[in-house]
Amino acid sequence: xxxxxxxxxxxxxxxxxxxxxxxxxxxxxxxxxxxxxxxxxxxxxxxxxxxxxxxxxxxxxxxxxxxxxxxxxxxxxxxxxxxxxxxxxxxxxxxxxxxxxxxxxxxxxxxxxxxxxxxxxxxxxxxxxxxxxxxxxxxxxxxxxxxxxxxxxxxxxxxxxxxxxxxxxxxxxxxxxxxxxxxxxxxxxxxxxxxxxxxxxxxxxxxxxxxxxxxxxxxxxxxxxxxxxxxxxxxxxxxxxxxxxxxxxxxxxxxxxxxxxxxxxxxxxxxxxxxxxxxxxxxxxxxxxxxxxxxxxxxxxxxxxxxxxxxxxxxxxxxxxxxxxxxxxxxxxxxxxx
Amino acid sequence: xxxxxxxxxxxxxxxxxxxxxxxxxxxxxxxxxxxxxxxxxxxxxxxxxxxxxxxxxxxxxxxxxxxxxxxxxxxxxxxxxxxxxxxxxxxxxxxxxxxxxxxxxxxxxxxxxxxxxxxxxxxxxxxxxxxxxxxxxxxxxxxxxxxxxxxxxxxxxxxxxxxxxxxxxxxxxxxxxxxxxxxxxxxxxxxxxxxxxxxxxxxxxxxxxxxxxxxxxxxxxxxxxxxxxxxxxxxxxxxxxxxxxxxxxxxxxxxxxxxxxxxxxxxxxxxxxxxxxxxxxxxxxxxxxxxxxxxxxxxxxxxxxxxxxxxxxxxxxxxxxxxxxxxxxxxxxxxxxx
DNA sequence: CTGAAAGCGCTTACAG
DNA sequence: CTGAAAGCGCTTACAG
Numbered sequence: 202x203x204x205x206x207x208x209x210x211x212x213x214x215x216x217x218x219x220x221x222x223x224x225x226x227x228x229x230x231x232x233x234x235x236x237x238x239x240x241x242x243x244x245x246x247x248x249x250x251x252x253x254x255x256x257x258x259x260x261x262x263x264x265x266x267x268x269x270x271x272x273x274x275x276x277x278x279x280x281x282x283x284x285x286x287x288x289x290x291x292x293x294x295x296x297x298x299x300x301x302x303x304x305x306x307x308x309x310x311x312x313x314x315x316x317x318x319x320x321x322x323x324x325x326x327x328x329x330x331x332x333x334x335x336x337x338x339x340x341x342x343x344x345x346x347x348x349x350x351x352x353x354x355x356x357x358x359x360x361x362x363x364x365x366x367x368x369x370x371x372x373x374x375x376x377x378x379x380x381x382x383x384x385x386x387x388x389x390x391x392x393x394x395x396x397x398x399x400x401x402x403x404x405x406x407x408x409x410x411x412x413x414x415x416x417x418x419x420x421x422x423x424x425x426x427x428x429x430x431x432x433x434x435x436x437x438x439x440x441x442x443x444x445x446x447x448x449x450x451x452x453x454x455x456x457x458x459x460x461x462x463x464x465x466x467x468x469x470x471x472x473x474x475x476x477x478x479x480x481x482x483x484x485x486x487x488x489x490x491x492x493x494x495x496x497x498x499x500x501x502x503x504x505x506x507x508x509x510x511x512x513x514x515x516x517x518x519x520x521x522x523x524x525x526x527x528x529x530x531x532x533x534x535x536x537x538x539x
Numbered sequence: 540x541x542x543x544x545x546x547x548x549x550x551x552x553x554x555x556x557x558x559x560x561x562x563x564x565x566x567x568x569x570x571x572x573x574x575x576x577x578x579x580x581x582x583x584x585x586x587x588x589x590x591x592x593x594x595x596x597x598x599x600x601x602x603x604x605x606x607x608x609x610x611x612x613x614x615x616x617x618x619x620x621x622x623x624x625x626x627x628x629x630x631x632x633x634x635x636x637x638x639x640x641x642x643x644x645x646x647x648x649x650x651x652x653x654x655x656x657x658x659x660x661x662x663x664x665x666x667x668x669x670x671x672x673x674x675x676x677x678x679x680x681x682x683x684x685x686x687x688x689x690x691x692x693x694x695x696x697x698x699x700x701x702x703x704x705x706x707x708x709x710x711x712x713x714x715x716x717x718x719x720x721x722x723x724x725x726x727x728x729x730x731x732x733x734x735x736x737x738x739x740x741x742x743x744x745x746x747x748x749x750x751x752x753x754x755x756x757x758x759x760x761x762x763x764x765x766x767x768x769x770x771x772x773x774x775x776x777x778x779x780x781x782x783x784x785x786x787x788x789x790x791x792x793x794x795x796x797x798x799x800x801x802x803x804x805x806x807x808x809x810x811x812x813x814x815x816x817x818x819x820x821x822x823x824x825x826x827x828x829x830x831x832x833x834x835x836x837x838x839x840x841x842x843x844x845x846x847x848x849x850x851x852x853x854x855x856x857x858x859x860x861x862x863x864x865x866x867x868x869x870x871x872x873x874x875x876x877x
Numbered sequence: 878c879t880g881a882a883a884g885c886g887c888t889t890a891c892a893g
Numbered sequence: 894c895t896g897a898a899a900g901c902g903c904t905t906a907c908a909g
C-alpha cells in the first residue's frame with residue numbers, strides 16, 4: 202500500500218497546525234481562517250493528493266457515511282433494481298451502501314440488522330418482512346434513523362416510501378373488468394403484510410365497483426415456502442374448477458411461476474386466458490403478446506428513500522415523513538418506470 | 540441510539556485494565572491470562588452484550604474487514620448472482636462487502652476503485668473492463684490485495700478466478716457440429732478482453748476439428764455502446780445473406796437481445812434456426828424448447844474468489860494463485876450451476 | 878485568526 | 894500474569 206498523506210503532512214509542509222488544516226478542508230463555517238493561508242492549505246492538499254481517513258473521522262464523529270440496505274430478496278429483479286438505484290443515489294451524497302437480503306425471513310433480518318449496527322451504519326433502509334414489528338420498532342425507540350421501503354408497518358412511527366397498492370391493484374383489476382371479463386382469479390402470497398393485503402383489497406373493491414361480489418374461491422393464497430407447487434394447484438383450480446377468464450398475479454415472482462405453468466398446460470394468452478401482473482419482468486419482452494402489468498416507480502422509490510434517510514441522519518430531525526407514490530398500468534410493451 | 544458498552548465498562552465492572560479485557564476477548568495467543576479472570580471477563584462481556592467498535596479497531600489495525608467488489612454490470616443477472624454469492628461467502632468470514640458496477644466503463648471503474656480505497660477496504664474483487672490494465676497493475680504494484688474475477692489480464696501478477704472460456708466455447712460449438720450443422724454464425728462483443736477472445740478461439744478451433752474453415756463473415760463483432768441495433772444487423776446478415784443454420788451468442792445479453800429479434804422475425808427454434816448461448820438466463824424457462832447454453836459455475840467462482848482474497852489479506856502472502864474452473868454445457872432445461 | 882491539547886475506542890509494545 | 898501509556902488520524906472546545 203502507498204503511504205497515505207495525513208493532515209499532519211500538510212501542516213508540516215506549511216508550518217501550521219493540523220487544527221487549521223482540518224478547519225480549512227472541512228470548510229468549517231464557525232471559524233475564520235486567513236484567506237491566504239487557507240488558499241495555501243487547499244493547494245497543498247490537492248498537490249499531495251490528500252484524502253481524509255474516514256475511519257479516523259468516523260471514530261470522532263460517530264458517523265460512518267454508510268447506509269445499511271436490507272431488501273426482502275435480492276435475487277428478485279425488483280429489489281436488485283431498487284438496490285442499484287439506492288447505491289447510485291447514496292453515492293451522490295457521498296454515502297456508501299451495504300446490502301443485505303432477508304430472504305423474507307425475520308430471523309435473518311434480525312441478524313443483518315445486528316451485523317450492520319455493529320458495523321455502525323448511520324441508518325437503515327429496510328423492506329420489512331413478516332413478524333418484524335418488534336425489531337423495527339426497537340430501531341424507532343432507540344432513535345436509529347431508518348426508512349421503511351416498499352412496505353409499511355402499522356402502529357409504528359417510521360419514515361416510509363411506499364406505493365399506493367390499493368389504488369394500483371384497483372386499476373389493474375378494473376382494466377380486466379373494462380374488457381368485459383367477469384371472472385378474475387387472484388393469486389397472492391399468504392403473508393401478513395400490508396402491501397399484499399392492500400392489493401387484495403383493491404381487487405375486491407374494483408370488483409364491487411362493477412357489481413361483482415368477490416368470490417373467496419377465486420382468491421388463492423400461496424405460501425412463500427412452497428410457492429411453485431402451490432401455484433400449480435391454484436392455477437389448475439381456477440382454470441379447471443372455476444373457469445376463470447383471467448388470472449391476476451399480485452407479484453412478479455408469482456406471475457412468472459404461474460405463466461410457466463400456464464404455458465406448460467398449452468394454454469395461449471390471451472385466447473385461452475387473460476393475465477394481469479404486478480411488476481415488470483424482463484421476461485415479458487419475449488412473448489408475442491403483451492402482459493399488462495403494474496409498473497412501480499422504482500427510481501422514485503429509491504431516490505425518495507435515500508433522501509428521507511439522509512435528511513434524518515444529517516438534520517437529526519425527528520419529523521416522520523410518509524411518502525406515497527403512484528404506480529401505473531403498463532399497456533405498452535415496455536415499462537417506462539424501469 | 541442506545542449507549543454502547545465499551546471495553547472500559549467491562550474493565551470497570553471487574554476492576555481490571557482494558558488491556559486485559561482486550562487480550563481476553565481477542566483470544567490473544569501471545570499472552571497468558573489467568574483462567575479465572577478470563578472467564579469472568581468473557582461472562583461480563585456476554586452479559587453486557589459487548590460488541591467491539593469496529594471503527595476504533597480499524598483505526599489501529601488498519602483493517603476494515605470490508606471487501607470492495609466491482610462487477611462489470613450489476614444489472615446483468617450473471618453478475619448480480621455472483622455478487623450475492625460473494626456477499627454471503629464473505630459474511631462467513633465476518634467481512635462486509637461493498638459493491639460497485641463499472642458498467643464496462645474504465646473511467647467509472649477507476650472512480651469506484653478510488654472511492655473504495657478511500658473507504659479503506661482491505662481488498663478488492665474486480666471484474667476488469669477494457670483498458671483497465673494500468674489501474675489494476677497499480678494495485679498490484681502497491682501491494683493492494685485483490686483478485687480478478689471472471690476475466691483475467693495479460694502480463695499482470697494477479698490472483699484470478701476464471702473459467703476456461705476456450706474449452707467451454709469449444710464444447711458449445713462442438714455440440715452444434717455434432718448435430719450435423721455446418722454453418723454456425725457467432726455473435727460476440729467487440730471488446731479487447733481475453734475471455735471474449737478465448738470464446739471466439741474456442742469456436743474456431745472446434746470448427747477446425749470438424750474440418751471447417753472458419754469464415755470471417757460469420758463472426759459478428761458487436762459494439763457494447765449500440766448493441767441492440769448492431770445485433771439486429773448481425774442476425775439479419777447471418778440469416779439472410781449467409782444462410783447460417785445456427786447462431787452462437789457468446790454472452791447472455793447478446794443472446795437475449797438476439798432471441799428477441801429472431802422471434803420478432805417470426806422464426807422458430809429449432810425449426811428455422813439452431814441457437815447456442817453462453818450463460819444461463821431465467822428467460823429460457825419460458826420457451827417451449829430448450830436453449831442449449833454454457834453454464835458457468837457461479838457459486839464456485841464466488842467462493843474461490845473470496846477465499847483467495849481473504850487468504851491474501853490475512854496471511855499477507857505474496858503468492859499469486861490463478862484458479863481455472865470448468866463450465867459445462869447445459870442440455871437439460873435447468874442449469875444446475877445456478 | 879491560530880494552536881496546544883484532549884478525546885473518539887480500541888490495540889499492543891513495554892515494564893514490572 | 895497484569896497494567897500504564899502511547900498511538901491510530903482525525904475533530905473541536907478552549908485559550909490566547
